Amino acid sequence: YSFNGYTITHIYAGHVTPIDAMTWFPLCMALVMAKGKEGKGAIAAGILLALMFLAGHPQYFYYPLLALGIWYLWQIIGAVILGRKSKTDGLQQLKNLIMHGAIMGLTCGVLCAVQLLPTLEMSQYVIRNVDADYSYFTETSLAPAQLLSFLFPLHFGDGVTTPFQATRAVWETTAFMGISTLFLALLGLVLSRRKEKWYLFALVVIGIAFGLGKYFPGYEFCFSVVPGLSTFRVASRILYLTLGGIVFLAPM
Secondary structure, three states: OOOOHHHHHHHHHOOHHHHHHHOOHHHHHHHHHOOOOHHHHHHHHHHHHHHHHHOOOHHHHHHHHHHHHHHHHHHHHHHHHHHHHOHHHHHHHHHHHHHHHHHHHHHHHHHHHHHHHHHHHHHHHOHHHOOOOHHHHHOOOOOHHHHHHHOOOOOOOOOOOOOOOOOOOHHHHOOOOOHHHHHHHHHHHHHOOOOHHHHHHHHHHHHHHHHHHHHOOOHHHHHHHOOOHHHOOOHHHHHHHHHHHHHHHOOO
C-alpha cells in the first residue's frame, strides 16, 4: 500500500496533505473490522480518523467515512439477518455496532472540533456552493482507458521523462500496485471463506465506479443522493479506497 503508484506519484508531486491522510486508512479499517476489542479498537480508529481530518484535505477524510458507512451498513444488514434466527444475538450485535460507531465518532469529533467547526463555517463561502454544477464536478473524471494503469503504470507516460498523455495528472490516475498483488487479491476473493471479502470487493468496485465519474452511468444518481459526494471534484481520488480493498484482499 505504501509503495503503490498512487502514493508514490503524490510524494513526487509534493502533495503532503493527501499522503498524511491516506497513510492511516488501512490501519483504521483494520481496527474497525477487527472483532473482540470493540472499545479499544473504536477509540484507536477514532484517533486515526482525526489524524486524517487534521491532515488538512477534507476529500481524503470523506472517502474513509464513506468506506466506514458502507461497512456499518453491511454489518447492520447482517445483524438483522442474524436477528431472524436468534433475536438475542441479533440485538447484541446491533448494540455492539452502535456502541462501536458512537465511541469512534465521539473520539474523532472531540479531537477534530478545534478545526472542524471553523471548516464547516468557512465552507459556506466557497465558490463551489454558488455557481458550480454537475459538469464542473465531473470534468476531471477518470477516463476508462486510464484503468490500464492498474497493469501498466507508464502506459500514458510518467510526466517526467515522457509527457503524460491522459486527462488528469499522473498522481491522480496511477493506481499500479503490482501484478502479483492483483493476482493475490483475486485469489483471496475466490478462495477465502471470510465474509469480509465481499465488503472489500465492494470497496474495489465502488472506488473504480465513482472514480470514473461521468463515464459511469450511475454516477449522476449517486452524486445527487450520496451525502457529501457532490462536495468534491477530481473523482479519481476515490481510487485509494480501491487500493485499500485490494491490499486487504491480497493476504486473505
